Amino acid sequence: MKLTVLGASGGTGREVVRQALAAGHEVTAVVRSGARSAADGGRGRLAVTTVEDVTDPAALGPVVRGRDALLFCPGLESPRSPGRLGAVAHALVRAARAAGVRRLLVVSSAPVGPLPPDEGVLGRAVSPVLRAVFKDVYAEAAAMEAELAHSGLDWTVLRPGKLTNRRGKGRYRRRVGGNVPGTGTLARADLARAVLDLLDDPAVRGRTVGLGSARG
Template sequence: MRVTVFGATGAIGRHVVQQLLDAGHQVTALARNPDKFTLNHPGLTLITGQLSDRTALTKAVTGADAVISALGPSLKRSATGTQLADGARTLVTVMDEQKVTRFIGLATPSLADPRDKPHWKHKVLPVMAKLMFPNALRELEGMTAAVTSSDLDYTIARISNPTNKPATGSIKSGFLGHDKVGSAMTRADIAAFLVSQLTDTRYQRAMPAISN
């Protein structure tokens, strides 16, 4: 497949790109600073730009079979603005124009899926996020709303405690109150789940929670 990756220079995005290339996919990565990307591979195309650059977005998305976003907001309390949310709205428009329908991305259990049942995370996590990371929560809400209100065929994986431990190969997924899903998950396993959604149809237009 031809897959466009956003957030490719981040801690999860790097795993996504490597796993896609290892699986034989053609990867296009949009990077604000390509110099941060040391990977050199014949199947990788780097495009310089950011989410506010509609021309770069169009170039990155054109011809893709799917888009994987490993983007996440800054967790600094001093962070301001809604660059990611604004960029997500532009990306949805560009994908629609280019007839690219498959979107795979990330969010948090602070945001509910209609398939969830009442769960303590629905009560605790939003309160914690508003107190500790208010701008990050606004960004995630905006990014998620842009995608879920569109006609895209999306899967948004909700994560809560990513770690840098080695991949375990053990991935739990489902909906809060229905399935036994924990919190901690290695970034390599998060990437593996995102890549697996290229061919897995269980979570189309859904936001499963995932963990190890």
């Protein structure tokens, strides 16, 4: 597939690019000015570029046209400015519509969604604290999700727990339409695998998918 990865200079985006190339996809990696994607090689299947203003649909046009899917992997730890993620998502949706690209996957965060009904005692105790401390971060992610929900595109929102740089397990837990109980942490390598696994899965189109580390 021909993929565009926005946020390719971040920890998750870099891993998505690496695994996509290893799987034989053709990748356009959109990075911050002065940054580079960590993925090398790809035998001509990797193009690294910057976009001057990612909140401008016209500026996104060249990296969107002719692609089979768009993957947005923003860093959610500390949004740089209010409304940023919602504005980027709005521009990405408009650019995708103009280019006739329908498939769009976005990485969000588990606390944006409600606790699952089978969440444990610890999760129920910790969740309100996290939501209070990082309320601005989750508000940004919620605005981004809202843009997708009203886009009319074949979108999927992935909601992992706290991301780590640990070695991936090569597997993960998932729940379509809700968070997994005891979400905990998830290696970026496993998140990237989930992103690519779900590209062609019709069951997750127009749905949120909760992700957690595999147990055992």
